[in-house]
Structure formats: C-alpha cells, structure tokens
Amino acid sequence: MASTSQWPIRLLALLMCAKALFLAFWVTPLDMIPDERAHFSYVADLASGRGMPLLGQAYTAGEIFTNKGIEIALKRDPSDTARPFGASNNWIAQHPPVYHALAAIPLKLGLMADAPPYWLYRLPRLISALALGVVILALFHSFVSVGLDTGRSTLLAASLGFIPMVSHLASGTNHDILLLMFSSLATLYLVRFLMHEHLQSAYICAFWLCLAAGTKMTAWVMLAIFLVIIAVSMRGPVVRWLGHMTGVAAIALTAPIIWMARNIYHFGNPFKIGDIPAKQQDITLVELVQTTPLFEQFFLHFYGLVGWKGQRMMLQVDGVPKEFFSLLLFGLALFSIVYLVTIFLRLANAPTTLEYPIRSIHDGFNQITSRIRPARALAVVCMLAATGFSVYAYAQILTFPSFSGHVRIATIALTFFLGISSLVLISFVRDVHERLFLLAWIAFFLFGSILLTQIYTSYVAFGWLRAIHGRYFYPLIPMLLVAVAILLLKFQVRARWVAMVAAFLLLMEVDAYLLQIIPHYFYRGGHEVLP
Amino acid sequence: MKSFLDKHLLHLWLLGLLLVVGTAWVQGVLKPGYERSMLYEAKRLDTFAAHEIDSSYLIRQPVNMLYTVLPAPQDLDSEVCVNVLMANYDDRPNLGVFSVELNVDGQIHRRLRNACAVTNNAMQRTCFPGLTYQQIMGRQVFLDLRGVNGQIGSSVTTLLTRDLYQGKAIENGVEVEGSLLFTLTTARSNPSKLVIGLVLSLFSVVAVLLLMTALRRE
Numbered sequence: 001m002a003s004t005s006q007w008p009i010r011l012l013a014l015l016m017c018a019k020a021l022f023l024a025f026w027v028t029p030l031d032m033i034p035d036e037r038a039h040f041s042y043v044a045d046l047a048s049g050r051g052m053p054l055l056g057q058a059y060t061a062g063e064i065f066t067n068k069g070i071e072i073a074l075k076r077d078p079s080d081t082a083r084p085f086g087a088s089n090n091w092i093a094q095h096p097p098v099y100h101a102l103a104a105i106p107l108k109l110g111l112m113a114d115a116p117p118y119w120l121y122r123l124p125r126l127i128s129a130l131a132l133g134v135v136i137l138a139l140f141h142s143f144v145s146v147g148l149d150t151g152r153s154t155l156l157a158a159s160l161g162f163i164p165m166v167s168h169l170a171s172g173t174n175h176d177i178l179l180l181m182f183s184s185l186a187t188l189y190l191v192r193f194l195m196h197e198h199l200q201s202a203y204i205c206a207f208w209l210c211l212a213a214g215t216k217m218t219a220w221v222m223l224a225i226f227l228v229i230i231a232v233s234m235r236g237p238v239v240r241w242l243g244h245m246t247g248v249a250a251i252a253l254t255a256p257i258i259w260m261a262r263n264i265y266h267f268g269n270p271f272k273i274g275d276i277p278a279k280q281q282d283i284t285l286v287e288l289v290q291t292t293p294l295f296e297q298f299f300l301h302f303y304g305l306v307g308w309k310g311q312r313m314m315l316q317v318d319g320v321p322k323e324f325f326s327l328l329l330f331g332l333a334l335f336s337i338v339y340l341v342t343i344f345l346r347l348a349n350a351p352t353t354l355e356y357p358i359r360s361i362h363d364g365f366n367q368i369t370s371r372i373r374p375a376r377a378l379a380v381v382c383m384l385a386a387t388g389f390s391v392y393a394y395a396q397i398l399t400f401p402s403f404s405g406h407v408r409i410a411t412i413a414l415t416f417f418l419g420i421s422s423l424v425l426i427s428f429v430r431d432v433h434e435r436l437f438l439l440a441w442i443a444f445f446l447f448g449s450i451l452l453t454q455i456y457t458s459y460v461a462f463g464w465l466r467a468i469h470g471r472y473f474y475p476l477i478p479m480l481l482v483a484v485a486i487l488l489l490k491f492q493v494r495a496r497w498v499a500m501v502a503a504f505l506l507l508m509e510v511d512a513y514l515l516q517i518i519p520h521y522f523y524r525g526g527h528e529v530l531p
Numbered sequence: 532m533k534s535f536l537d538k539h540l541l542h543l544w545l546l547g548l549l550l551v552v553g554t555a556w557v558q559g560v561l562k563p564g565y566e567r568s569m570l571y572e573a574k575r576l577d578t579f580a581a582h583e584i585d586s587s588y589l590i591r592q593p594v595n596m597l598y599t600v601l602p603a604p605q606d607l608d609s610e611v612c613v614n615v616l617m618a619n620y621d622d623r624p625n626l627g628v629f630s631v632e633l634n635v636d637g638q639i640h641r642r643l644r645n646a647c648a649v650t651n652n653a654m655q656r657t658c659f660p661g662l663t664y665q666q667i668m669g670r671q672v673f674l675d676l677r678g679v680n681g682q683i684g685s686s687v688t689t690l691l692t693r694d695l696y697q698g699k700a701i702e703n704g705v706e707v708e709g710s711l712l713f714t715l716t717t718a719r720s721n722p723s724k725l726v727i728g729l730v731l732s733l734f735s736v737v738a739v740l741l742l743m744t745a746l747r748r749e
C-alpha cells in the first residue's frame with residue numbers, strides 16, 4: 001500500500017516558492033522576464049485605478065524601469081492620456097486580466113505602504129513565485145489520483161520545478177506560471193473525474209478552466225479539449241447529461257464569453273490580439289519547417305530562454321543541461337511509444353464483441369469500434385500512415401543536423417506518431433489509465449497543431465518567426481506529466497530511477513544557473529564586471 | 532548496481548554539485564569582484580565626430596537622472612562612473628590633457644585624463660571617487676568634456692549620437708543635433724554573486740535531501 005505521507009512534497013513546494021521569491025527579489029534583474037515591462041504596465045494600470053487597459057490605447061513607458069518610468073506607470077493622473085516620449089503600445093493588453101488583477105494586489109499594498117520603487121517593481125512577482133508551489137502540489141495530487149505512490153509522485157512533481165525556464169518565469173511579472181497553476185488544477189480535477197466519475201470534479205475542473213481562460217487565450221484551446229473529454233466521458237441518461245454538461249460548459253466558458261463580448265464591443269472581433277499586417281511571405285508550411293529551426297527552438301526555449309529581446313540580450317541555456325534534457329525527453333517519447341504499442345497489441349488480441357451497457361458517448365464509440373472488424377483494419381492502416389508521416393516529418397524538419405539536434409527532432413517526430421496513433425486508438429480502449437494516456441497525447445497533438453497553424457499565419461504576415469516559446473505549451477504540460485505518471489505506474493519503474501533523474505535535473509538546473517544564467521545577468525543584464 | 536545507487540546516489544549528487552560549484556569558482560563566476568550596474572546607456576544612432584578637445588573647447592551633455600534605471604539598494608552608496616565614446620584620429624599620437632567633469636547642482640567633480648591614453652573609437656571610463664549615486668540622484672547633472680591644454684592637430688575628440696533621449700549636447704555654448712554617446716554606471720566591490728551562488732546551492736542541497744527522503748519512505 002502506498003505511503004500517505006505528504007510532508008516531503010509540501011516542503012518541496014515551499015522550497016520552490018522560497019527559491020522563486022529569492023530569485024524574484026534579489027537575483028532576476030528587471031526586464032529579464034519575457035514581456036515583463038508590458039505585464040507590469042498592465043498591473044500598474046489596475047493598481048493605480050486607471051482600469052483595465054485597452055489594446056491600442058494602453059501604453060508602456062519607453063524606459064519603464066527608471067525613476068521617470070515609475071512616475072508614468074504608477075503616479076500619473078488617470079485622466080492624463082497623453083503619451084510620454086518613447087512610449088509604445090502595450091501589446092499585453094490583448095490578454096484577459098485574471099493574472100494582472102491578482103498581481104495588482106501586492107502592488108496596491110506596496111503603494112499604500114509607500115514602498116520604495118525597488119520593491120514596487122518586484123512586488124507583482126510574488127504571484128508567480130507562490131503559484132509555482134501550488135503547481136507542484138497540484139501535480140503531486142494528480143499523480144496520486146491516477147494511482148502512483150506518494151514517493152514517485154513527489155519525485156515526478158518536483159522535477160518540473162527543476163527546469164530553469166520554470167524557475168525563471170516564477171521569479172517574474174508574467175502570467176505563464178499562474179496559467180500553469182490553473183492548468184495543473186484543471187488537470188487534477190479532470191483526472192479525478194475520469195478516475196472516479198465524480199460529477200463534482202467536472203464542475204471544479206470547469207472552474208479552473210475558466211480561470212485559466214481568463215489568464216491567457218492559449219488556454220482556450222485546452223478548455224475546448226477538456227470540455228470535449230468531459231462531454232464524451234460523462235455518464236448518465238441524456239437529460240441528466242445535457243443538464244450537467246450545460247452547467248459545466250457555462251462555468252468554463254464564462255471568462256471566454258465575457259472577454260469575447262468585450263472584444264466585440266471595442267474592436268468588432270472576438271479574437272482580437274493585435275494588428276496583423278498584410279501578407280508578406282509567399283511560403284508553404286513545409287517550406288517554413290524546412291527553412292527555419294521552428295521545432296527545435298520550441299524545444300530549447302522550453303528548457304531555458306533567459307532574457308528578453310526588447311531590452312536585453314537573450315540567453316538560451318546550453319551545454320550539458322540542454323543535452324541531458326534533450327535525451328530525457330527523447331527517452332520519455334520512446335517509453336511512451338512502447339506503452340502505446342502494448343496498448344495496440346492488447347487491443348489486437350481482444351475479443352471483438354463486448355457486452356456492457358452504453359452510458360457515455362465514449363462507451364458508444366467503444367462498442368462500435370470493438371464490434372466492427374474493419375475498424376481494426378482501418379486503425380492499423382492509420383497507424384502505419386502515422387509512422388510514415390512521422391518519418392516524413394523527421395526528414396523535413398532535419399534542417400540543422402547535429403547529434404543533439406537529431407535527438408530533439410526525433411523526439412518531435414515521435415510525438416507526431418504518438419498524437420496521431422492516440423487519436424486512432426482512443427475509441428478502442430476502456431481502461432481509464434490507457435484512456436488518460438492517449439488523451440494526453442491527443443490534447444498535446446491538437447494543441448501543437450493549432451499553435452503551428454498560428455505560427456505559420458504569423459510568419460506569412462510578418463515575415464519572421466514569432467511566438468516560438470516552449471512556455472506556450474504550459475496548459476498541456478500537466479496532462480503530459482500525468483501520462484508520464486501512468487508510464488511509471490504501468491511499467492513499475494522503481495523510485496530509485498525516478499529519484500536519479502530528478503536529482504540530475506536539479507543538478508543541471510544548478511549548473512545552468514551558476515555557469516550560464518547568473519553570469520548572463522551580471523555581464524549583460526544590468527550588471528557588468530569591470531576589467 | 533542497485534545497491535550501489537541506493538547507497539551512494541546522494542554522495543554522487545553532492546560530488547556533482549561540488550564539480551559545478553568548483554567550475555563556477557574557477558571560471559570566476561562566484562568570485563566577489565569589482566562590478567558595475569548600468570544606470571543609463573545612450574544608443575548608438577548615426578554617430579558623428581565632435582570638434583577636437585583643444586584648450587578652448589567645452590562640450591556639455593545634460594543628464595536627466597529621471598531617465599536612469601532604478602538603482603538597486605546597493606547601488607545608492609556605490610561610486611559613480613561614466614563611459615564616453617571617444618576617438619583619437621586613427622591612433623594619431625596626441626598630447627595634452629582634458630578633463631571629464633560631472634556638474635551636480637553647480638558642484639563640479641573633475642577628473643583629468645591624458646589624451647595619449649585615449650584609445651580609438653572606444654568607451655573611455657572615468658570614475659569619480661567619493662561621488663555616490665545617492666549624491667547625484669534627483670539632481671541637475673551635466674557631463675562636461677573640457678579641454679585643458681590640448682592643441683588642434685594633436686587632441687582627441689568624442690563621438691556624438693542622434694539618440695537625443697537625454698537631450699542635445701552643447702558645444703562651446705551652441706546646441707548641436709547630437710548627444711554624447713555615454714553610459715552612466717555605478718561601481719562597487721560586490722560579493723553578491725558569491726552569496727547568490729551559495730544560496731542557490733543551499734536550496735538545491737535541501738531539495739535533494741527532500742527527494743532522498745521521499746525515496747527512502749517508499
């Protein structure tokens with residue numbers, strides 16, 4: 001029987017918070033966090049009583065992290081709409097306000113206490129640092145909910161906090177870690193709903209989805225995927241199903257509906273995110289993939305991209321930490337494929353007729369696909385096609401070959417296979433662990449496909465690669481980690497191996513900070529060593 | 532192998548940490564050193580040369596302290612330095628002396644520089660011992676380059692930028708369409724890198740101990 005002791009994970013969550021707070025208040029220079037100046041302007045607008053900034057009208061001062069900047073950001077009269085010299089549009093005003101409203105609270109308290117500017121600029125960073133602790137706890141409970149013991153759950157949950165980019169973002173004024181927190185909580189209750197079929201969990205999941213959607217629009221894709229999963233999995237008679245699904249959807253969609261209504265009122269476009277120029281590039285998606293390091297950059301930026309191009313030089317974490325992380329993800333992708341193949345083989349040998357009452361949409365699909373023999377043949381064909389597509393994708397993406405580049409691109413190609421194959425197999429499985437595992441890869445694949453489409457559209461319009469940040473995948477990371485927890489559970493991976501990987505990830509983070517990030521801060525980010 | 536890992540994972544990890552910290556120390560990352568914080572940096576936009584800094588020459592650059600980066604608390608008591616982009620006419624052997632001055636509310640802080648020590652097209656650093664950031668914060672400040680005994684044909688010059696964020700420079704009383712290409716910094720002996728390194732290492736040691744505790748309890 002699994003140990004019920006949870007104090008190590010609680011202390012680890014506290015430690016992560018403490019580390020993020022230390023970085024936030026004493027280490028990470030201002031403006032080193034992605035878009036920090038624009039996020040701070042948004043927060044300052046709310047804390048100063050100027051209301052929610054409107055895209056196109058709101059601005060961020062040119063030198064916001066200066067003595068003059070603080071007067072503009074925090075002390076100007078709300079009726080003063082004239083833009084100061086050097087100001088630019090606040091592009092972050094495109095985002096819904098949940099994070100900024102929360103971050104405005106410590107800033108407002110700081111203003112009321114007449115705190116010095118040094119602290120005023122850093123007080124909003126509290127929210128991300130505290131959110132990281134909640135992320136670790138929510139992940140732990142998700143893993144325990146799927147049946148993993150507390151030891152391995154602790155080791156796996158803590159590992160996320162050893163990724164330099166996560167620590168870096170947790171020390172700044174930026175909404176990505178809060179989004180990760182809401183996504184982790186939504187995933188926790190989705191897992192509980194699927195494992196135990198408690199309707200209450202579906203409603204709580206919808207609540208966290210709503211807050212995630214109110215934090216960043218990228219969460220809307222996750223919201224749609226999670227709602228479909230709940231709808232397909234929810235059991236009961238049609239009327240009851242309709243009633244509860246209406247309730248769950250109403251809760252989850254509250255934030256997006258309000259935000260879309262606001263966008264329609266102001267801009268006539270529910271999905272307004274900024275001005276997109278006329279088409280500039282005549283390029284196909286395949287050409288884009290062949291000629292740019294799109295996928296590899298996503299991979300590397302997920303692990304560590306420190307700094308922000310607007311003001312400071314950027315650092316991509318390199319060396320042994322990067323190579324270790326690349327090999328780790330490659331190993332996890334291979335491991336996932338092994339599990340997927342075992343699911344496939346088990347299904348291939350399963351009886352063709354299954355007799356059980358149909359109580360959900362998934363049950364219905366499961367009965368149909370299990371009884372019709374051509375469905376199995378079609379599944380085999382689709383999986384062969386997925387294999388072919390992954391090999392093709394590997395060959396197309398392989399623009400910048402190096403050993404570790406091969407590893408990263410192979411990992412990405414393997415995820416294509418996992419996503420497509422999971423889509424094929426999902427209707428065949430009934431086991432809840434297998435379903436969760438496949439759903440995680442389907443969600444990742446769909447989310448990634450939509451993101452790729454957005455990047456392609458953006459490239460065509462602007463003529464350069466934009467938004468290739470690994471942090472954009474944060475809404476789906478908790479679900480993928482649940483898939484890893486299922487792998488550990490199904491293959492009975494011993495805790496010592498998980499501990500070894502977690503400890504090495506931690507060591508690599510220390511390596512990245514001491515040998516790369518701290519020097520970067522001191523040499524380029526506002527501190528410079530005299531010769 | 533299993534029992535070796537069970538027994539020695541923590542020891543191996545600590546050895547790894549020692550290697551990382553040792554490498555950081557050897558590379559000078561953790562060594563407390565003299566460092567500076569950049570408080571203002573003019574942008575290099577379409578630069579052009581000013582007049583030679585001969586004995587009759589004065590160029591004055593207003594420095595609006597409102598446009599400097601908010602200092603960290605430790606910057607307040609740190610020594611102020613300026614770096615100015617200068618040129619020596621393609622390594623011409625120059626003679627004479629000029630002064631770099633900070634005029635703070637009319638009080639002049641002067642440092643003399645030898646023209647022969649100026650390198651071509653490079654930032655020339657001048658620090659003002661005893662003058663701290665706190666003493667110039669919120670004050671009316673001008674950065675002056677003043678010729679002392681230089682002659683035309685054997686003096687150095689400075690380069691101006693079109694970045695007018697700090698206002699136009701005044702050359703012998705006449706405003707020009709450029710600004711001195713300068714940075715304002717503070718310099719101090721800073722042990723903070725060592726402290727940061729030690730605190731992060733301590734966090735990681737506590738974290739790995741908690742990981743090992745979670746492992747042992749299974």
